[in-house]
Amino acid sequence: MSVRRGTIDHVTSTASTVDRAFAAALYDDTDSGLDTGASLLAADTGADAELARRGEEFMAAAWQRGWQPADVTRLVRRELEDAHLGLAAALIRAQAAKDRPRGPRWTAQLDALAEQPEPRPADRFSHATTVLELYRLVLRLPTLEPLEEPRRPAGPGTSRMLGRIRALLAKAEGTGYPEEAEALTAKAQELMARHSVDEALLAASAPAPDAPGACRIGVEPPYEQAKAVLLDAVARANHCRAVWNEPYAFSTVVGFEADLEAVELLYTSLLVQATHAMAKAEAAQRAGGRKRTKTFRQSFLAAYAHRVGDRLTAAAESQVSEDLLPVLVTRETAVTDRLETMFPRTTTTRLRGINDEAGWTEGAKAADEAQVRSRPRLP
Incomplete structure (x- = not known):
């Protein structure tokens, strides 16, 4: 006892x-x-x-x-x-x-x-x-919007497709030739678009309809505003929507699971490519006697995000025919509804410090070199 x-x-x-x-x-x-x-x-x-x-x-x-x-x-x-x-x-x-x-x-x-x-x-x-x-x-962590896991697990076809996309983007990140990076990134976006269409058709014919989910992707300083814009552009091109949480350095991306995977892969890759291109352009600027680097980088990334978003959207649209539009519109409506349920109140933010002409020009040029060019729709 x-x-x-x-x-x-x-x-x-x-x-x-x-x-x-x-x-x-x-x-x-x-x-x-x-x-x-x-x-x-x-x-x-x-x-x-x-x-x-x-x-x-x-x-x-x-x-x-x-x-x-x-x-x-x-x-x-x-x-x-x-x-x-x-x-x-x-x-x-x-x-x-x-x-x-x-x-x-x-x-x-x-x-x-x-x-x-x-x-x-x-x-x-x-x-x-x-x-x-x-x-x-x-x-002292506050309450965040709850994220649900996908209802329908990814099948072996999804894993194989994401593996191919991941391999293409890894090559795009590693090459020193802009034209090759452009072609590899273009092919990756086209595969993403094709996979998104296939997933939409599969979900539409399933007994239990699929539902959009959400994930969080880190948007780290520095230049986090421009990075958030880039992520938003990638999300929209892949049938998703993004909401940026600046205090906690992430964006919540809402969309269907296959599209969420594609957004995370492509955003990460484009950020790597943009960083490499920015360092190269900045070195050339310094060689010419320029010393202002912060405003150059902010303007560079903002221009990159703006221009590359247009290219991504064009590449994604090239994979969609008119007969598929009703299915995709239905899914985009579901994504919007989920977004508004999770975030009933959002605000827009203007990019600050985008006043460096050389940075904007070089960023747009880098986006053009990494552009996702349109090709004939995949059969």
Whole structure:
């Protein structure tokens, strides 16, 4: 009987240590509160397991508020340091073992965390400080719009098509020849458009109609406004819609699952291509004695987004015949309805700092070189 009572006392003691540390550090923004909480935790080695358990609970609560693993790690990477990121990844992985089954997009986010190294051991006070700083951030996350996993899982045909698209875009990113990058990107967009049409026809004939979903794609500083415009252009060209959340550095893209996959692939690739082209153009500007780089880059990316959006739309439309328009219109209406349900109030934002003529000219030129040119409709 005395052994059991001792166990209960020990659990109560460690929980009390964590509670007192949280009261000092998590609900107080001061450094002194953080130091007090870290000191309490550092002094009680028996509190470690309870501290980790509370962290998993905080992560589970974040999921209930609409956050996903990639959202949390993106914010931690931006607001804190590598030690916090490693700790967050470890907590997410630990919580996932106890979580309910989720869909393929969630699973892919967890798989990506496997590349994040475990946090290195530190002295107890430094480690406790890192834990409390991370918990402060996670505890104060606001509620986001919930994202649903796709109702209809992707089949083997989708996987093969996305594999081909991914391979084409990888080649476009790696080539040093603009004409080759243009041709490869054009073919990738045409495959996306063809796949979107096939998916639309398949869904229209299915017993249970498909429904649009949503995903979040990071839109990271710097020049995040121009990047958000580029993502919006890619989304619209692929029958999706995007809403930018500037404070948390992501856009929510609404659309059907195959189109969401295409948008994520193409946006990532075009961003890589734009960055390479911008660095090359900027080097030429500096060689000519130019020193203003920030305004050049902002204007470059804005022009790139504007021009490449037109090319993407033209390439996508080249794959659609008049007899397919009713099906696509029905799907676009469903996407718009889902967007308005998720985001009943949105505002438009004007691009700022687009006043560099050389940057705009070079960005438009780069977009022309990476353009997605129209071709005859695929049979």
